[in-house]
Amino acid sequence: MKLVVTEIFHSLQGEGPSIGTPSVFVRLGGCIEPLCPWCDTPYAWHDFEEMDLEEIARRVASFGCRDVVITGGEPFLQWDVGLADLHASLRSSGFRIHYETSGKAGIPSIDDAVVVASPKHIDGAWHIRRPDLANAHWFKFVADGEHSLRAIRSFVSENAIDPEKVYVMPMGATRAQQMERMRPVFLFCRDNGLKMSPRLQVLVFDDERGV
Ligand code: SF4
Numbered sequence: 152m153k154l155v156v157t158e159i160f161h162s163l164q165g166e167g168p169s170i171g172t173p174s175v176f177v178r179l180g181g182c183i184e185p186l187c188p189w190c191d192t193p194y195a196w197h198d199f200e201e202m203d204l205e206e207i208a209r210r211v212a213s214f215g216c217r218d219v220v221i222t223g224g225e226p227f228l229q230w231d232v233g234l235a236d237l238h239a240s241l242r243s244s245g246f247r248i249h250y251e252t253s254g255k256a257g258i259p260s261i262d263d264a265v266v267v268a269s270p271k272h273i274d275g276a277w278h279i280r281r282p283d284l285a286n287a288h289w290f291k292f293v294a295d296g297e298h299s300l301r302a303i304r305s306f307v308s309e310n311a312i313d314p315e316k317v318y319v320m321p322m323g324a325t326r327a328q329q330m331e332r333m334r335p336v337f338l339f340c341r342d343n344g345l346k347m348s349p350r351l352q353v354l355v356f357d358d359e360r361g362v
């Protein structure tokens with residue numbers, strides 16, 4: 152069985168509830184329409200290779216790190232065609248698994264991993280199925296200004312999402328964009344009782360890939 156993989160690398164988790172945790176990142180290839188205009192990993196849309204599950208597990212194990220972040224692209228596009236099997240294999244080997252998903256391809260119910268959903272607000276609409284929200288353990292939103300901050304506040308409220316589970320991050324794939332947008336996100340989180348997350352990988356490495 153094979154999965155479509157863009158890259159596997161070792162780094163620190165740069166954002167969200169596990170920020171700072173040494174982790175192996177498995178970036179699966181492919182995403183789903185509508186694509187996000189601000190995407191910081193557009194190479195994952197088309198730059199990938201097929202890889203055997205055994206090879207993926209071997210590469211993950213080679214870093215000697217127990218935390219694995221499976222991200223994308225949109226990882227759950229491949230849940231039924233191999234990812235569920237990779238999940239079982241990694242769990243049986245003792246790895247802790249964290250998923251990063253947009254939710255655009257649905258979110259399976261997974262009780263032995265951490266699922267962080269980052270719902271996308273594109274062209275005035277959210278692209279995530281409401282029943283799937285219950286399958287996310289945490290939420291990360293990106294914001295680039297007043298309009299997106301208002302949309303996030305409405306989404307959290309309308310879906311009765313526990314504010315304790317919500318992180319808001321400055322949108323931006325460069326250090327300059329991060330710095331420019333931190334202040335409004337900071338003030339928004341302070342005033343709305345939400346958590347703020349920086350994006351350490353961008354602040355430290357700017358727009359470098361594989362960190
Ligand atoms: S869901 Fe993620 S990978 Fe896909 S276009 Fe949006 S930001 Fe990029």
